[in-house]
Amino acid sequence: MTLTRKGQATRERILEAAAELIAHRGVAGTSTEDVRKAAGISGSQLYHYFDSKQALIRAVILRQAEAPLVPGEPVMGPLDSFEALRAWADAAVEHQEHNHGRGDCTLTSLAGELGPADDQLREDLCNVFERWQSLLHDGLKAMRERGELRAEADLDELSMALLAALQGGGLLSRTLRTAEPLRASMKAALAYVHSFMP
Amino acid sequence: MTLTRKGQATRERILEAAAELIAHRGVAGTSTEDVRKAAGISGSQLYHYFDSKQALIRAVILRQAEAPLVPGEPVMGPLDSFEALRAWADAAVEHQEHNHGRGDCTLTSLAGELGPADDQLREDLCNVFERWQSLLHDGLKAMRERGELRAEADLDELSMALLAALQGGGLLSRTLRTAEPLRASMKAALAYVHSFMP
Numbered sequence: 001m002t003l004t005r006k007g008q009a010t011r012e013r014i015l016e017a018a019a020e021l022i023a024h025r026g027v028a029g030t031s032t033e034d035v036r037k038a039a040g041i042s043g044s045q046l047y048h049y050f051d052s053k054q055a056l057i058r059a060v061i062l063r064q065a066e067a068p069l070v071p072g073e074p075v076m077g078p079l080d081s082f083e084a085l086r087a088w089a090d091a092a093v094e095h096q097e098h099n100h101g102r103g104d105c106t107l108t109s110l111a112g113e114l115g116p117a118d119d120q121l122r123e124d125l126c127n128v129f130e131r132w133q134s135l136l137h138d139g140l141k142a143m144r145e146r147g148e149l150r151a152e153a154d155l156d157e158l159s160m161a162l163l164a165a166l167q168g169g170g171l172l173s174r175t176l177r178t179a180e181p182l183r184a185s186m187k188a189a190l191a192y193v194h195s196f197m198p
Numbered sequence: 199m200t201l202t203r204k205g206q207a208t209r210e211r212i213l214e215a216a217a218e219l220i221a222h223r224g225v226a227g228t229s230t231e232d233v234r235k236a237a238g239i240s241g242s243q244l245y246h247y248f249d250s251k252q253a254l255i256r257a258v259i260l261r262q263a264e265a266p267l268v269p270g271e272p273v274m275g276p277l278d279s280f281e282a283l284r285a286w287a288d289a290a291v292e293h294q295e296h297n298h299g300r301g302d303c304t305l306t307s308l309a310g311e312l313g314p315a316d317d318q319l320r321e322d323l324c325n326v327f328e329r330w331q332s333l334l335h336d337g338l339k340a341m342r343e344r345g346e347l348r349a350e351a352d353l354d355e356l357s358m359a360l361l362a363a364l365q366g367g368g369l370l371s372r373t374l375r376t377a378e379p380l381r382a383s384m385k386a387a388l389a390y391v392h393s394f395m396p
Contacts, residue, residue, distance in 0.1 A: 026224075026226065027226075028225075028226030028227070030222065031227070039357050055237050063253075076297075087238075108369065111369050111370075111372070111373045118296070122373060122375075125373050126373060126374055129370060129373060129374060130374075156378075157382040157385065158382075158385075158386075160365075160370070160378060160379050160382035160383070161382045161383050161385070161386035163366075163370065163379070164363060164366035164367040164369075164370050164379050164380075164382065164383035164386075165359075165362060165363065165366055165377035165383065165386070166363070166366070167361055167366035167369050167370060168361075168362035168365035168366020168368075168369065168383065169355045169362040170259065170366075171306065171309050171362075171364065171365050171366065171369065172309075172327060172358070172361065172362050172365060174309070175320060175323050175324060175327060176327060176328075177320075178326055180358060181248070181337075181361070182362075183355075184354070184355040184356075184358035184359045184362065185363065185366065185387075186385055187355065187361050187390075188355075188356075188359035188362075188363070188386065188390035189383075189386055189390075191389075191390050191393060192385075192386035192387075192389050192390060195389060195393065
């Protein structure tokens with residue numbers, strides 16, 4: 001479907017409203033009617049863009065693939081230095097602090113809610129996590145090529161540890177309503193990366 | 199309510215069935231009817247033990263507080279040495295491997311699904327996470343007292359980083375259906391603890 005500029009803006013407004021609702025209430029707790037109201041549009045308009053709840057959820061996930069790793073932040077540059085990684089971690093912790101540990105995390109909500117029957121949803125989530133991991137991986141690779149990480153650094157492992165720290169710290173922060181878990185997990189993961197510096 | 203031995207066994211069977219269903223389908227995807235069928239009991243029996251879905255979910259959470267940190271494992275001894283921590287991490291990774299990354303994680307599911315209105319649920323989850331953190335904290339404290347960790351080791355931070363690695367690695371493993379994320383996150387967190395050895 002080709003959309004006019006206005007159509008694209010409406011579609012984006014729907015996706016933003018849906019992402020925010022899902023981050024706070026989960027998929028099961030978010031109805032298309034909730035999304036319609038939050039986006040301030042009519043039912044037939046919503047249906048024009050997304051003909052089912054599933055289509056809407058999918059679009060929310062795929063949109064996150066293009067989004068930065070930290071919600072609410074402008075797209076960050078490449079994470080290809082220790083300073084850039086630290087700035088990324090700091091931005092994530094600040095986001096949690098600013099929201100008193102209630103920072104959104106649409107994808108963590110979605111992944112937590114995943115059932116065995118949600119194969120399409122799971123695949124879409126995999127794609128996003130893999131894309132995020134590859135952003136981290138690319139940055140670490142550039143560091144290793146410049147000699148800022150030792151040759152034996154396992155980039156798959158390091159990028160996965162960073163992503164897991166973001167997800168696990170975010171999940172605990174959201175539950176405990178404090179930024180401390182995310183701060184601790186990011187500090188530990190960064191220290192691990194740092195231990196591979198020459 | 200005081201239960202006979204047989205009553206306790208039935209209650210436990212209900213909770214086990216509920217925990218397994220929630221781990222795989224989430225809270226929203228699990229009805230009391232599903233639990234009743236999985237436990238092989240009648241509706242009036244279920245109602246005798248838990249008079250609402252909420253009461254059942256609460257009991258599932260509180261039961262996890264007494265459960266070991268790794269599902270399916272016998273209760274582990276105190277995590278008060280680097281070897282014990284490594285054995286704990288290995289058991290968690292093996293559990294994921296054995297289940298091809300589909301290992302249960304009832305609490306991660308629950309925490310992911312939390313909405314803003316679930317205040318009681320959130321508090322119960324906090325209690326469990328805090329109890330788990332304190333198990334880790336106690337072990338690290340014993341290590342520090344024996345001089346196996348340097349005096350400046352921040353035990354709150356280390357225990358939180360370990361717990362976040364377990365949660366984040368578990369969440370990614372469950373989504374990506376491989377034990378690698380959990381392996382990477384636990385390795386990074388243990389290395390961070392190790393960096394505080396004298």
